[in-house]
Amino acid sequence: MSAQQIISVNTDGTYRLNSQLLQTILTREDVKNERVAIICAAGPARKGKSFLLNFFLRYFQHKRSADWLRVNLDEHLDGFNWTKGSEGVTTGIWLWSEPLKMSAQDGGQICVFLMDTQGINGNENLLALSTVLATVTLYNSRHGLKQNDIEIFHAATERGINAVENENPVQKLIFLIRDWGHAHAHSFGFEGGNEYLEAVRENHELNNTLGQHFTQLSSFLMPYPGDVISEDDFEGQVKLIEGEFVKSLDKLIPGVVNEIEVNTVLRTGQDVYKRFNDYFAALMQ
Numbered sequence: 001m002s003a004q005q006i007i008s009v010n011t012d013g014t015y016r017l018n019s020q021l022l023q024t025i026l027t028r029e030d031v032k033n034e035r036v037a038i039i040c041a042a043g044p045a046r047k048g049k050s051f052l053l054n055f056f057l058r059y060f061q062h063k064r065s066a067d068w069l070r071v072n073l074d075e076h077l078d079g080f081n082w083t084k085g086s087e088g089v090t091t092g093i094w095l096w097s098e099p100l101k102m103s104a105q106d107g108g109q110i111c112v113f114l115m116d117t118q119g120i121n122g123n124e125n126l127l128a129l130s131t132v133l134a135t136v137t138l139y140n141s142r143h144g145l146k147q148n149d150i151e152i153f154h155a156a157t158e159r160g161i162n163a164v165e166n167e168n169p170v171q172k173l174i175f176l177i178r179d180w181g182h183a184h185a186h187s188f189g190f191e192g193g194n195e196y197l198e199a200v201r202e203n204h205e206l207n208n209t210l211g212q213h214f215t216q217l218s219s220f221l222m223p224y225p226g227d228v229i230s231e232d233d234f235e236g237q238v239k240l241i242e243g244e245f246v247k248s249l250d251k252l253i254p255g256v257v258n259e260i261e262v263n264t265v266l267r268t269g270q271d272v273y274k275r276f277n278d279y280f281a282a283l284m285q
């Protein structure tokens with residue numbers, strides 16, 4: 001079980017799809033005919049995307065139990081590669097190699113896959129690709145929604161939508177605002193986030209168009225995790241993170257996972273594998 005690089009960057013800056021590896025992950029016996037949901041972290045570089053995905057992993061590793069953040073408080077946060085400092089870490093697109101299994105409402109099974117992406121800085125095609133493939137895109141930005149972020153994301157979404165004809169492939173979008181500093185105006189969580197989103201949408205035309213593309217658009221406001229994140233010996237231990245941030249994780253992550261069937265279309269592993277190849281060919285070649 002590990003994070004696997006599905007799309008890597010060649011020395012000349014072009015992208016390569018590791019189709020065989022993807023096939024191994026998505027068409028293995030217990031996945032190929034099951035419904036697959038992809039939870040994707042996207043957005044600008046160095047915003048804690050990989051760090052956050054590792055908490056999704058932790059949630060499943062603790063079998064989605066209610067005390068998943070109240071036990072093993074010293075445990076290091078592992079999974080997708082995340083680091084301190086200003087150098088970008090994640091390149092291309094990575095998938096967690098194992099399906100994270102959960103029951104569907106009809107009693108069947110859903111295989112959840114976590115998808116980590118390179119910080120978008122100037123990389124619209126990669127963002128477009130992850131957005132069209134994801135069941136839920138968690139678009140990370142810090143402090144608030146910036147016009148520039150929305151414009152880049154909007155352009156990428158349209159590119160993705162137009163890549164393959166006769167289909168609007170995008171599904172759910174959550175604007176995940178990290179280090180939200182105005183909890184007095186809009187409280188942490190989905191409720192405050194959606195109020196904030198409404199306020200932003202009132203004076204932002206692009207944002208409204210985005211809302212028409214996605215099957216569900218929401219926002220979640222997260223607090224700052226605390227100064228510990230820049231300390232040398234911080235390895236993601238829950239006991240060192242600010243309580244308010246931990247509380248937010250406990251709302252966000254079960255919230256996203258438990259609603260994975262709401263406003264989404266879940267395709268089989270086999271179908272997702274084919275779509276990955278088709279969209280890669282349309283967008284990246």
Ligand SMILES: Nc1nc2c(ncn2[C@@H]2O[C@H](COP(=O)(O)OP(=O)(O)OP(=O)(O)O)[C@@H](O)[C@H]2O)c(=O)[nH]1
Binds near residue numbers: 087090
């Ligand atoms: N300010 C702040 N820092 C965070 C947050 N979450 C994680 N970090 C820190 O951000 C740094 C980068 O974390 P990563 O998960 O590697 O960030 P990333 O977005 O995946 O970075 P790239 O892959 O390089 O784009 C680490 O030092 C984390 O501890 C957050 O909510 N706020």
Ligand SMILES: [Mg+2]
Binds near residue numbers: 050089
């Ligand atoms: Mg990363």
